[in-house]
Amino acid sequence: MLGRLRTLAAALAVTVTLGVGTAQAQGHDRAAKPTKRVYNSMQFAHPSAPDAFCTIGAVGTDAHGRKIAISAGHCGGSGSYADREIPENDLPVYDRQDFDYGPIGYIRYFKSPEGSMTGHATKDYMVIELVPWVTLSSQGPYLKQTGMVEVPGGAPSPNAVSPARDDERLLGASLFDNNELVVSGQLGVWYGRVTNNSRGVYQCHAPHQAGDSGGPAIWHVPGSAYPSEANGFKAEGPWAGITKARILGIPPYVYTSSANILADLRARDEADPADIFGGGFKVTTNP
Structure with a gap:
């Protein structure tokens, strides 16, 4: 498992130089693309390493109305992006079954593994902000x-x-x-x-x-x-x-x-007056 996760983190890091400019450019042709449904159990990866993937655990919205997906923090690896809000569009997330669609979202927070092979003990989660034009669904394949x-x-x-x-x-x-x-x-x-x-x-x-x-x-x-x-x-x-x-x-x-994830999101939100991605997360009720 660890080898795959490290590869995923490396693949995401490759996109750092693309950043916000790429996100803006992709927005111009968004109207020509079909609506994409995002749901639990969807696998995500980077096109440069399609076999290095992780999985979405839940989708919904935060207290600011942003579309959010939750996954595992150790999928993000470590480094300068760990343990902080990531407002830059440096770490895009792609549907592993549909790379041509472009990013379905961007990683906004992940907890560093802090030396543990299984990720941080109680805070092993990742917050992904989904792009506004995807559709949230509470129904996964199963x-x-x-x-x-x-x-x-x-x-x-x-x-x-x-x-x-x-x-x-x-x-x-x-x-x-x-x-x-x-x-x-x-x-x-x-x-x-x-x-x-x-x-x-x-x-x-x-x-x-x-x-x-x-x-x-x-x-x-x-x-x-x-x-x-x-x-x-x-x-x-x-x-x-x-x-x-x-x-x-x-x-x-x-x-x-989920209790550990929701509790940490609220604790970070209350401790920091800045805008915390995922604070007040609620699972979608969309079918």
């Missing part, structure tokens, strides 16, 4: 996201400022909890119980592989249908997190909670 998971009375995310909101609280993983994640990636659609919750990083039997980083995880609403051949392997539920990494453990699959 997963439909119905808002954000809320856990009234749950333990607050370690990133939360007090008092934590309900969507900044963590799913329980104790013996008497039965919280399950449903995930979608290259291996198909899987679900599994949250067996451990380490500071808002969920451990789960639902598998993933390299390139799925940043991809979607929803909470299985008790009583709702599980993905199966009978329903086309589809499921719906509130956004609960994104794919993070594989670790040495049982199960080896871990996911960054």
Whole structure:
């Protein structure tokens, strides 16, 4: 996985000299292009390295009305762009299945891995500002996201400022909890119980592989249908997190909670009077 992610970061860096001028030039012929739908599970990459890709975990809008996608922070690598707002159009994001369309957005923030092979422990996320002319959709190929998971009375995310909101609280993983994640990636659609919750990083039997980083995880609403051949392997539920990494453990699959991401976005927004990309993020309700 690491090799792919480093390649993705390098490919994005190649575009630094193109910058805003390229974005403006591409805007002139935008009216001639068809509308593109952007959704969870969409893979993104740079044309110079199509096999170095990551995946979108959720799409929606922020408090300023901008169209936003969330993915994994470690997909951005490290360097001078890490841990800061990136107002420059230096790091474009392309739909891996449609490079000819041009950028669907630009990376505006990512958390540096800080030396960890699996990314920053609790803040491993990326904010992508999507271009205004794409259409947001809550429906991925298999997963439909119905808002954000809320856990009234749950333990607050370690990133939360007090008092934590309900969507900044963590799913329980104790013996008497039965919280399950449903995930979608290259291996198909899987679900599994949250067996451990380490500071808002969920451990789960639902598998993933390299390139799925940043991809979607929803909470299985008790009583709702599980993905199966009978329903086309589809499921719906509130956004609960994104794919993070594989670790040495049982199960080896871990996911960054949506609570950790939302809590850190709010904490950064309140701490800095500047305009924070992604602050107040809400999953789209568009079908």
